[in-house]
Each structure stands twice: as C-alpha cells, then as structure tokens.
Amino acid sequence: MSKTRLGVERHDAGEHAVLIGEGVLVELERALEQDLRPSRVFILGDENTLDLCYGELVRQVPALNDAQTIEVRSGERSKDIEVCRALWSHLAERGADRATMLVCLGGGVVTDLGGFVAGTYMRGIRTVHVPTTLMGMVDAAIGGKTAIDLMGIKNLVGLFAPPAATYVYPRFLRTLGKRELLNGVAEMVKHGLVRDADHWNAVRRAPLHDLDALAPLIARSAGIKAAVVQEDPREGGSRKLLNFGHTIGHALEAFALEGAQRSLLHGEAVAIGMVCGSWLSWRLGHLERTRMDAIQEHLLGLFQPFVLQATDHHRVIELMRSDKKNKEGGFRFTLLTDIGRAITDVPVTAAQAADALDHYRLLTHDARPADDHAA
Ligand SMILES: NC(=O)c1ccc[n+]([C@@H]2O[C@H](COP(=O)([O-])OP(=O)(O)OC[C@H]3O[C@@H](n4cnc5c(N)ncnc54)[C@H](O)[C@@H]3O)[C@@H](O)[C@H]2O)c1
Ligand SMILES: [Zn+2]
Known part of the structure; x- marks a missing residue:
C-alpha cells in the first residue's frame, strides 16, 4: 500500500489499482485529465445511485460534467442479457469508440453489469468503478470479475475485465440502508477470518452506524481483498480463500x-x-x-x-x-x-x-x- 499526495490509500489488486479515502474523487479528476484521457465518458448507474451519488461525483469530478448518464433499474434482475443488449446498442448508437470510457457508479449489480458490457463492447473498452455500497467497496468492485445471470443461475456468463482503477469514497454510504450495510459487513468479517485476526476483532467491535469509525476498516478490508487478488488474479489458487x-x-x-x-x-x-x-x-x-x-x-x-x-x-x-x-x-x-x-x-x-x-x-x-x- 502507498499513499498519494492527497493522503489517499493506493492498493494494487493484480491488474488494477484500488484508491480509497476522502480525496479519492479528486484523484479521479486528475487521472481522467492526465492519464486516462478518454475520448468520451458514459456514467452507468441505477435510479438510486444516480439520484443519491451522481451529484457529489460530478461536483468533485468536473471532467465528468459532460458525460452522458445511462440508467438501469436497481436490483439483480438487471444483470441480464437483454439489459446488455440495450446497453451495447446505446453505446453504438451514440458513437462510443475504443477510447470511450464507462464509469460504473453503483453497487455490485452496476459494476458487474457495466464491467461485463464494457469488457465485451468492441472487445473491451475501459472502465472506472466507483462503488456506492459497502459490498461494492470491499468486494464486488475489486478484482476484475464481471458477470451477468442466465437461466436463473447467478454469474453464469462473464469475464475477467479489470477496471482502469476502483475509487472507493466511503461517504457514499451515508444514504445506504442498514440491511445493505450489514450485507457488506459479512464480507468484512470474512476478510478478518481468512486473513487477519486483528481486523476480525476491529470489525467485531466497530460501531456500524458510525461512518468515521467504519471508514478505516473499509480501507483495511478493501486492502485485504486487493492483496489476495494481487497474489492470484485469476483464481488459480489462493484467491479461493475468499470463498x-x-x-x-x-x-x-x-x-x-x-x-x-x-x-x-x-x-x-x-x-x-x-x-x-x-x-x-x-x-x-x-x-x-x-x-x-x-x-x-x-x-x-x-x-x-x-x-x-x-x-x-x-x-x-x-x-x-x-x-x-x-x-x-x-x-x-x-x-x-x-x-x-x-x-x-x-x-x-x-x-x-x-x-x-x-x-x-x-x-x-x-x-x-x-x-x-x-x-
Ligand atoms: N464481481 C465480484 O467480485 C462480486 C463480488 C461480490 C458481489 N458481486 C455481485 O454484486 C451484486 C450485489 O451487489 P450489492 O450488494 O452492492 O447490491 P446492489 O448493487 O443491488 O445494491 C443494493 C441496493 O442499494 C442501492 N444503492 C446503491 N448505492 C446506494 C447508496 N449509496 N445509497 C442508497 N442506496 C444505494 C442500489 O440501488 C440497490 O437498490 C450481486 O449481483 C453479486 O453477484 C460481485
Ligand atoms: Zn461474497
């Protein structure tokens, strides 16, 4: 792990970086302007993330002001081939080319779906993941696995399509409901159990309603996921720990x-x-x-x-x-x-x-x- 000038933590997760912290959206602005330089940007979200997180995103990342938004319905049902067809067509009709970038703003549904659509459109255009659920921040948006569901079987069709980077901004969790928060805590408990006894103890004692107390633990969990992926990006062996x-x-x-x-x-x-x-x-x-x-x-x-x-x-x-x-x-x-x-x-x-x-x-x-x- 290293730190950027803005005090943002940077972890390597095999084929992509994970940046975490208060200043992370400013880092995204810098990366878009200096390194990534996409020809055009689309922002994919669901009705909740576009309503609750999009405003803060573009306020801190002016480079995204002109980006077109694409909305899918929230929920697992959107990880569906017909939704992919609509998204591929949408991109093609609006002239998306190989230098176009897709910013996935949402929970695991949006990053799994957006990662899959971008990973297959023109054999792969770049993505940036901006997770907005705890599940996304500590798990789904890290490691490059993308997938949709088919015939009622979860994640049956997918590919490894790592984003250019994942930007974890814990403040997005302010509006997340308690049940969704606990959903992500389960993966944090898992990270402690398989890899880090101190983390298990810290998560066990953490006041879950207090975002300031939770933020460093989110960073630790995201760091553990990133480290495990770094050792075994394509799940040949040790990444199975996460199972x-x-x-x-x-x-x-x-x-x-x-x-x-x-x-x-x-x-x-x-x-x-x-x-x-x-x-x-x-x-x-x-x-x-x-x-x-x-x-x-x-x-x-x-x-x-x-x-x-x-x-x-x-x-x-x-x-x-x-x-x-x-x-x-x-x-x-x-x-x-x-x-x-x-x-x-x-x-x-x-x-x-x-x-x-x-x-x-x-x-x-x-x-x-x-x-x-x-x-
Ligand atoms: N690729 C991976 O490695 C990986 C790992 C774990 C899970 N997943 C996948 O992730 C998906 C689940 O992700 P999830 O738990 O994030 O669910 P989700 O994406 O469905 O989000 C849960 C709900 O929270 C809402 N929401 C999102 N951000 C919000 C915010 N900041 N404030 C208020 N509401 C908000 C969403 O609109 C949705 O209604 C599953 O499809 C699972 O298969 C993938
Ligand atoms: Zn899981």
Missing part, C-alpha cells in the same frame, strides 16, 4: 429465491455459510471449539435467523452441486484453521455439508421467522 462461507452461502441464496421466505441478500447467505463453515472446520479437526463459538456468536448476533427445516437440506445440497465451482463427487471447501487463517480445497462430503446445515438449523431453532422482525 469461505460461499459454497453453502451461494446455495442458500438460490434456495431462498425458490421459497416463500424473505429472500436472502448475498452477505446474509454468506454469514450462514460462515456459521456452517466454522462448524465444519471444528468438526473436521482444523479449528478449536472456542474459536468456532466466538465466530458463531458474533454472526448470529449480527443477522436475523433464516428458518431452515430439516427437509430443506436435500435441496440445498442439490443446489451446491449445480454451483459451477463444485467438481463432481463431493465438495471442496475453504475452511479455517484459526481466526485469521484459512485452508482451501478441503474435501467435504454431502453428508457432512448436510450436518453443517443441521447445526445451523438447531442453533436458530427457537428463533421466530425472519419476517416477524425483519430490519
């Missing part, structure tokens, strides 16, 4: 979409996946019981319980099998050996995964249904 909680988490996310229960946000599903993952880590002899207890206690205190029936496990395991990351015959999990240390590719059987789900079900057994006290 802790995700094997079961992804399946639960898909499962929740099928049922009548309140849907699960990605981070909420990953939090359950981390409860199951810490249990498996203990059960398979990698993690001390006291560590597992501490992780579970924290996560169960942070998120509303998701009601699982014993009869649901079968379907969740089926969904795990259809996940593109799981090879034939059993699963490969990222598990913990301590707080701050993880191992990848641990073989886990379907029966063990079902036991882990059952463990979560019993832990939350007495809880009321999530809808009774949804945030």
Whole structure:
C-alpha cells in the first residue's frame, strides 16, 4: 500500500489499482485529465445511485460534467442479457469508440453489469468503478470479475475485465440502508477470518452506524481483498480463500429465491455459510471449539435467523452441486484453521455439508421467522 499526495490509500489488486479515502474523487479528476484521457465518458448507474451519488461525483469530478448518464433499474434482475443488449446498442448508437470510457457508479449489480458490457463492447473498452455500497467497496468492485445471470443461475456468463482503477469514497454510504450495510459487513468479517485476526476483532467491535469509525476498516478490508487478488488474479489458487462461507452461502441464496421466505441478500447467505463453515472446520479437526463459538456468536448476533427445516437440506445440497465451482463427487471447501487463517480445497462430503446445515438449523431453532422482525 502507498499513499498519494492527497493522503489517499493506493492498493494494487493484480491488474488494477484500488484508491480509497476522502480525496479519492479528486484523484479521479486528475487521472481522467492526465492519464486516462478518454475520448468520451458514459456514467452507468441505477435510479438510486444516480439520484443519491451522481451529484457529489460530478461536483468533485468536473471532467465528468459532460458525460452522458445511462440508467438501469436497481436490483439483480438487471444483470441480464437483454439489459446488455440495450446497453451495447446505446453505446453504438451514440458513437462510443475504443477510447470511450464507462464509469460504473453503483453497487455490485452496476459494476458487474457495466464491467461485463464494457469488457465485451468492441472487445473491451475501459472502465472506472466507483462503488456506492459497502459490498461494492470491499468486494464486488475489486478484482476484475464481471458477470451477468442466465437461466436463473447467478454469474453464469462473464469475464475477467479489470477496471482502469476502483475509487472507493466511503461517504457514499451515508444514504445506504442498514440491511445493505450489514450485507457488506459479512464480507468484512470474512476478510478478518481468512486473513487477519486483528481486523476480525476491529470489525467485531466497530460501531456500524458510525461512518468515521467504519471508514478505516473499509480501507483495511478493501486492502485485504486487493492483496489476495494481487497474489492470484485469476483464481488459480489462493484467491479461493475468499470463498469461505460461499459454497453453502451461494446455495442458500438460490434456495431462498425458490421459497416463500424473505429472500436472502448475498452477505446474509454468506454469514450462514460462515456459521456452517466454522462448524465444519471444528468438526473436521482444523479449528478449536472456542474459536468456532466466538465466530458463531458474533454472526448470529449480527443477522436475523433464516428458518431452515430439516427437509430443506436435500435441496440445498442439490443446489451446491449445480454451483459451477463444485467438481463432481463431493465438495471442496475453504475452511479455517484459526481466526485469521484459512485452508482451501478441503474435501467435504454431502453428508457432512448436510450436518453443517443441521447445526445451523438447531442453533436458530427457537428463533421466530425472519419476517416477524425483519430490519
Ligand atoms: N464481481 C465480484 O467480485 C462480486 C463480488 C461480490 C458481489 N458481486 C455481485 O454484486 C451484486 C450485489 O451487489 P450489492 O450488494 O452492492 O447490491 P446492489 O448493487 O443491488 O445494491 C443494493 C441496493 O442499494 C442501492 N444503492 C446503491 N448505492 C446506494 C447508496 N449509496 N445509497 C442508497 N442506496 C444505494 C442500489 O440501488 C440497490 O437498490 C450481486 O449481483 C453479486 O453477484 C460481485
Ligand atoms: Zn461474497
């Protein structure tokens, strides 16, 4: 990590830089004027980010004053091939060329979608990511993975298309709702668990409503994600550390979409996946019981319980099998050996995964249904 003249942190994330801090938009202005020099700029956002963040962006980045905005509807449904078709056409009709740049202003939906559209338009035009959700700031806008959903399967079609750089301006979080904030906190907890025990302790104690207290922790989390990507940009090995909680988490996310229960946000599903993952880590002899207890206690205190029936496990395991990351015959999990240390590719059987789900079900057994006290 280095610091710019304006005191902005700069991290390398393999194929792109991540800049974080109060002065980051001024750095973006400088980069647009001096280094990037695009022929034209389009700004992609959804109705919320264009309403709540666009004004501040152009106020601090006058170079974007003439940029055309493109709005997509907020929500996962926009990560769709028809939306891509509309965006490609929009760019072509307005004469976007290879020197055109797309600024993606939004959460993970906007950066995943915009990154994919820009990465394929004319075999790739440049992007800049300006994440506006906590999930985007510590995870989605870092590392160059882009994708859209197809046939109800998340992120089925995509490519590595790193942005020119990612500019993290934590003040954009002022307008983000509590549920969306917690969604990102789950990934911050994960960063601590797999890589940095001090960070886990700091995140655990942080007053989440206080942006000033949160900002340095956001920088630390973004730095951890960047460092892991830097070591393994295309996920050949160590980047799998970041999958802790995700094997079961992804399946639960898909499962929740099928049922009548309140849907699960990605981070909420990953939090359950981390409860199951810490249990498996203990059960398979990698993690001390006291560590597992501490992780579970924290996560169960942070998120509303998701009601699982014993009869649901079968379907969740089926969904795990259809996940593109799981090879034939059993699963490969990222598990913990301590707080701050993880191992990848641990073989886990379907029966063990079902036991882990059952463990979560019993832990939350007495809880009321999530809808009774949804945030
Ligand atoms: N590429 C990756 O490495 C990666 C990593 C993690 C997640 N993702 C993807 O990210 C997506 C989820 O991203 P997300 O959680 O940011 O959700 P999101 O982009 O849907 O944003 C959540 C909601 O917050 C609103 N919003 C955004 N910024 C706001 C602000 N500053 N104030 C008020 N409201 C605001 C949005 O309009 C939206 O309604 C998923 O599609 C997931 O697959 C990608
Ligand atoms: Zn995640």
